[in-house]
Amino acid sequence: MSNFIGLIRNENMKIYRRIANLIMLALLIGFIGLNGIITKTEKSAPVKDNWKQELKAENASMEKTMKKEPMMKEHYERLIAINEYRISQGIKPQENKNQWKFVSDSPDAIQFILIFTIIIAGGMVASEFSWGTIKLLLIRPVSRTTILASKYISTLLYALLMIVITFVISWLLGGVLFGFEGSPRSFLSYTDGKVVEENLIWHMWKEYGFASIMLLMMATFAFMMSTVFRNSSLAIGFSIFLSLSGTLIVQFFSSYDWVKYILFANVNLKQYFDGTPFIKGMTLNFSLTVLAVYFLVFIALTWIVFKKRDVAA
Amino acid sequence: MSRKPLVELQDVRKKIGRKEIIHGLSFNIYGGEVFGFLGPNGAGKTTTIRMMVGLMKLSGGKILINGKNIQTEYKQAVSNVGAIVENPEMYKFLTGYQNLIHYSRMVKGVSKSRIAEMVELVGLTDRIHEKVKTYSLGMRQRLGLAQALLHSPSVLILDEPTNGLDPAGIREIRHYLRELAEKEGIAVIVSSHLLSEMEIMCDRIAIIQHGKLIGVQSTKEFVESGSTRKVRFLVDEVAAARHAVSHHVKDERMTLGNGYIEAEMERDLIPEVTATLVVEGIKVYGISSETKTLEDKFLEVTGGKEVV
Ligand SMILES: Nc1ncnc2c1ncn2[C@@H]1O[C@H](COP(=O)(O)OP(=O)(O)OP(=O)(O)O)[C@@H](O)[C@H]1O
Ligand SMILES: [Mg+2]
Numbered sequence: 229m230s231n232f233i234g235l236i237r238n239e240n241m242k243i244y245r246r247i248a249n250l251i252m253l254a255l256l257i258g259f260i261g262l263n264g265i266i267t268k269t270e271k272s273a274p275v276k277d278n279w280k281q282e283l284k285a286e287n288a289s290m291e292k293t294m295k296k297e298p299m300m301k302e303h304y305e306r307l308i309a310i311n312e313y314r315i316s317q318g319i320k321p322q323e324n325k326n327q328w329k330f331v332s333d334s335p336d337a338i339q340f341i342l343i344f345t346i347i348i349a350g351g352m353v354a355s356e357f358s359w360g361t362i363k364l365l366l367i368r369p370v371s372r373t374t375i376l377a378s379k380y381i382s383t384l385l386y387a388l389l390m391i392v393i394t395f396v397i398s399w400l401l402g403g404v405l406f407g408f409e410g411s412p413r414s415f416l417s418y419t420d421g422k423v424v425e426e427n428l429i430w431h432m433w434k435e436y437g438f439a440s441i442m443l444l445m446m447a448t449f450a451f452m453m454s455t456v457f458r459n460s461s462l463a464i465g466f467s468i469f470l471s472l473s474g475t476l477i478v479q480f481f482s483s484y485d486w487v488k489y490i491l492f493a494n495v496n497l498k499q500y501f502d503g504t505p506f507i508k509g510m511t512l513n514f515s516l517t518v519l520a521v522y523f524l525v526f527i528a529l530t531w532i533v534f535k536k537r538d539v540a541a
Numbered sequence: 542m543s544r545k546p547l548v549e550l551q552d553v554r555k556k557i558g559r560k561e562i563i564h565g566l567s568f569n570i571y572g573g574e575v576f577g578f579l580g581p582n583g584a585g586k587t588t589t590i591r592m593m594v595g596l597m598k599l600s601g602g603k604i605l606i607n608g609k610n611i612q613t614e615y616k617q618a619v620s621n622v623g624a625i626v627e628n629p630e631m632y633k634f635l636t637g638y639q640n641l642i643h644y645s646r647m648v649k650g651v652s653k654s655r656i657a658e659m660v661e662l663v664g665l666t667d668r669i670h671e672k673v674k675t676y677s678l679g680m681r682q683r684l685g686l687a688q689a690l691l692h693s694p695s696v697l698i699l700d701e702p703t704n705g706l707d708p709a710g711i712r713e714i715r716h717y718l719r720e721l722a723e724k725e726g727i728a729v730i731v732s733s734h735l736l737s738e739m740e741i742m743c744d745r746i747a748i749i750q751h752g753k754l755i756g757v758q759s760t761k762e763f764v765e766s767g768s769t770r771k772v773r774f775l776v777d778e779v780a781a782a783r784h785a786v787s788h789h790v791k792d793e794r795m796t797l798g799n800g801y802i803e804a805e806m807e808r809d810l811i812p813e814v815t816a817t818l819v820v821e822g823i824k825v826y827g828i829s830s831e832t833k834t835l836e837d838k839f840l841e842v843t844g845g846k847e848v849v
Contacts, residue, residue, distance in 0.1 A: 234646030241643065246634050360630030364688065367594040368647035369620035538557075539596040 235370065235378035236385070243348060243386060252344045256390060257397055259340055264401045267330060275321055283311040283321070306418040313416060313423035327409045330402035332428050335435040337394045342443050343468055345387040349450035350463035352379045353534065357458040362539055376455075376534045383451055387443055391436060419501060438498045441519065445495055446471050448523060452530040482507070494518045547572045547607055547621075547696050547728040548593070554601035555588055555752075562588055563752040565602065570728045572695065575718055577743035577760070578732035585752040586732040587627055590700050593730075594624045606696055620648065623694035625702065629685025633674035637665055637684050640673060641691065648692040659687040662717070678705030686714070697721065698730045703738055715742045772811055773803045774818065775827040785821040789814050 243249055276282065287308050294304040314321060353376075356362040366372065403409075415431040417424050446467055453463035470477075474492030481487040488494075488507050494515040546569035555563040563585045570576045578586050591597040593604055595611050595618070604611045609618035631640045641659070645651035660669045663683035673681065682705050689697060697718075703711045719742065721727045733739050739746060740760060748755040776782040782802045786795060794805040806814065811830065818825050 231647075231649075238643050238646055241635065241639065242632060245639070359632065360628065361632055363596060363626045364630065364644065364685075365647075366596060367619060367622065367624055367626070368644070369616040369649075370647050371616065538598060539591070 231370070232374065232378060235375065236382055239352075239378055239382035240385070243382065249348065252347065253390075253393070256337060256340050256344065256394065259337060260334070260394060260397050260401060263333070263336070264330065264398075264405050267325060268405050270325075272325065279321060280315050283315055287311050309418050309421070309423050310416045317425075319414075319416070319425075325406050326413075327399070327402035327406045328413060328428050330406060331395065331398045332415070332432040332435075334394050334398035335432060335439055337398075338391075338436065338439040338443065341387060341390040341394065342439075342446060342471060344390060345383065345443060345447045346450045346467045346471065347464050348386050349383045349447045350454045350467060351460040352383055352451055353455040354458050354460035354463055358460065366539060372535050373531065376531060380448075380451055380530075383447055384444070387440075387447060391440075438496065441497055442471070442495045445491060445519065445522065445526075448526045448530075452526045455530045455534050488514070489518060491518070491522050544571050544573075545608075546570060548730070549605040550589075550593075550602070551604070552602035553589065553592060553599055553604060555585075555592060555597065556600040561600075561752065563592075566749065566752075566754050567602075568747055568754065568757050570696075570730060572726040572728050573722050574744040575722045575729045575731065575742055577739040577746040578730060578749070579736065579739060579746050580732075580749040582734075584749045586749065587700055588752075589749070590624070590626055590698055590730075590732065593698060594622055594626065595619055596626065620692070621695045622698060623689035623692065623696070624698040625682075625685040625689055625700055626698075627700050628704070629681050629688070631673045631681060631684055631688075634672065636672050637669040637676065637680075640684065641669075641687060644688050645691055651691050655691065655693075659690055662690075663687045664713070679707060679710050682706055683710070694727070696728045696730070700732050701734065702731055703733060711738065718742060770808065770830055771803055771805055772814070772828065772830045773801050774815075774825055775801045776818065777824040777826075781821065782818060782823050785817045785823060786814055788817055 290304045290308055294301055294308075313319070356365055365375065413428055415426045415428045417426055417431065449470070450463050450467035453466055454460060457463060470492075474495070478487055478490055478493045481490070488510050493507065493510070497512065497515060500512040500515070548570040550566050550568055553563060553566045554561065566589060578589070580586050588597065592599050593606070593611065595615050599612060606618040607621045609621075611618045631637075632643065635643070638656070638660070641656050645656060660666055663686050665680065665683055665687065668676070668680065673684065676684065682702065686699070686702070689699070699718075702714060702718075706714060715738070718729050718731070722729045722744075731739070731742065743760050745757060745759050747757045774782065774786075777800075779797050779800065779802055783795060783797060786802060786804050789810055790804045790806055796803040804814070808830075811828070815825065815828060
């Protein structure tokens, strides 16, 4: 086991001692900083004392639009329900600028984290081949399976670290820009036609959680591509392409029944908690099963190829 | 030899696709010897070494290291092995020291002082904390050697170890490899194109060509054994001498020079040829014979003529 921790430390050393990877980290922090500055300089109307009247007026106008645009019915229903809840419970709408609001928006950065993690995962095995270091790596009294596992876990740890950094930097920057606040306010979510009050931070971690499923699947996919094709550009390029176009692909084929078996129709589990499923008849259990099958196939393929392959690099 | 071999190859075969690259190699390598692996480009030296360290699977036969099968008891077998396969490629963005730390974490019981000792040994102390990308090829070769020796292996396998080293470096390594074999009883296996190097460095040499073993011989036997050598006779009349020598040696094996004639012949033939020359009344001022170097021998064995 101490041996395995050594392997993880090795992989971490190879990730964090490379300038290119540190630049990615800097970009992530830069993005959060930019977000902070934009939020800070943005004009927003202060919440007035007669906010209840304003919300009522807003609801009335939304009801009208809703009739004109039946497509958007669910979207408006949700906003109206939340406004009504505020009026009945006397919860003032939040001002946009405060520390916890800023922190709770931090899951926006997950797009960057996704791409950076794909870059790391796509290079994990392929780079060892292109550097020629795979030969010296594999002639140790450590099984190939263990080496592969240490590489995979290090990739996931990288993604986790990125999330933690995003959270911490957002919290610090939010505090510096908008003043530190003790406890976060609550967040109103709308599920199954009911409004529920939630802790804002709990809500934020849920967002991270939902987004992490995509992160995990695409990291695993890129890692598999990296191992199977031993070409990091291909692994990274293809994985990023799929990540960006996944939703589009699903929409394009949405008239077919088999579309529900596509990975990207299932990665967004939020559809079962907040909103409606993408395709009628899909359930949370169905999506979890599909995800598990994809995951196992990715892992099994990676493992078999890495274990069996002759190293002739 | 009666000692137990450290490395045993038993009818080792390798097929890639439908092409058979290694056709049944068998030989043993013992502790305390430097074993040379000789063959022209594409003979299958690197492929054989890859199989010996578990990078490639065998298509047939088996390889035992310290009695452990490299395929079925990989960890035990490979823990006795230190190796450089082809070029010593290291992580360029890490320092030499970080590279060694990296490999030390993959084996048991390599202390900081052992690392320092190896760095000292390969003469990299001054540069070890610099990034490998700033190293010359020779320095990388040295770092590769340090990496291979970290865990005190009993079998050291080096694919073309002198590649990129300067003459002083070559002498140093040669000296060190001999010492490892003699003092620590390690089996050292080297492949090299520098045949003259092999001659000085190795105790025994295996020649392979087209993936087949042509022979394993001790270096001494190999250089001296049988076959022909060039003999030069210093004579007064070259044309007459040519006629005399042609009783024993074919024309195409002779070269005529200004005041001498050279002919390829076996050692036993020299007195007879000399006698003929004398009988024919040719004045012989001198006879010299050169022993073949391993290089000549090697070219003879593996060259286009297919001597063996
Ligand atoms: N991955 C591969 N696929 C197909 N053929 C291969 C592969 N690797 C090696 N070979 C072939 O196997 C033969 C032996 O190659 P190998 O690299 O073992 O030779 P070598 O003796 O090390 O040569 P060199 O002195 O040039 O290093 C060559 O004919 C080569 O073309
Ligand atoms: Mg070679």
